Amino acid sequence: MTSLSIGARLARRRVLAARSLLALTGAIALAAICAALERAGSVLAAADRALAGAACGLLLPLGVYLLVDHLCSGHRLDEALRAATRRGIHGRASGLGALMVVAAVSAGFACVLALVSVLLARGGGDPRWGTDAAQSVPLAALGSLAYVGLFAMGSEFGRCGQGRAVLLVGDWLLGSGTSTLALPWPRGHLRNLLGWEPVLGISQPFASVLLVVFSLVFVGVALWRVRP
Secondary structure, eight states: OOHHHHHHHHHHHHHTSHHHHHHHHHHHHHHHHHHHHHHHHOSTTHHHHHIIIIIIIIIHHHHHHHHHHHHHTTSOHHHHTHHHHTTTOOHHHHHHHHHHHHHHHHHHHHHHHHHHHHHHHHOTTOTTHHHHHHHHHHHHHHHHHHHHHHHHHHTTSSTTSTHHHHHHHHHHHHTTSSSGGGTTSHHHHHHHHTTSOOGGGOOHHHHHHHHHHHHHHHHHHHHHTSOO
C-alpha cells in the first residue's frame, strides 16, 4: 500500500465518522432553513443572499474547518499523520492523500449546500433555478478547496494547530471587506464569484484563478511543513 493511499485511508476513517456526517447534515438543514426564510422575506435576489450569506459565507467555511479539525484530531497536521508516518511511510505523500479525501468531502458538501440553497430560495417552480444552480454549485466547490488549503496550512502553526482557528477568524473579519486586507482571503473572492462586490475591483475570472492559486499554495505550504 502506498503512502498516498495510507493517508487517504486515515482521512476517511476520521473525516467520514458519524460526528462529521451529522454536523454536515445539520449545516445543510440550516442552509435550507435560511434559504427558505430569504425567499419568504423577498423573492428578489433571495438565492444570491442565501448563497453569499448563510451557505457560503458562514456554513461552508465552518464545515470545512470542522473536517480539517477532525482530520487533525485537535492536533497539528503532521502530528495527526504520525500514526501513518511512524511506520516509515512518506509523510508528505500521506498528507497529500489525506487532504485529497478532505477536499473531496468538502467539495461534495459545498455542492449540496449550494444546490439546496438555490432550490429553496428560488422554489422548484422557478425555471431559472436549474441555471442558477449550475453556475453556483461549481463556485461553491471551488471555494471549499481554497478553505481546505487555508485550514490545512493553519494546522501546521501553533502547538496544537491553533493556526486554523486564527485563519478562520481572519477570513471572517478581513475577508469580508473589499480592500487590500481582503485580498489574501478566500471569502472575498468567493463572494465576488457569487455576484457581490469584488475585492479591489477584481474581475470574476481572475477571482477564480486566485482561488485555484490559493488552494495550491496553501496546501503546498502545509505539506512542506510536514516531515518527509
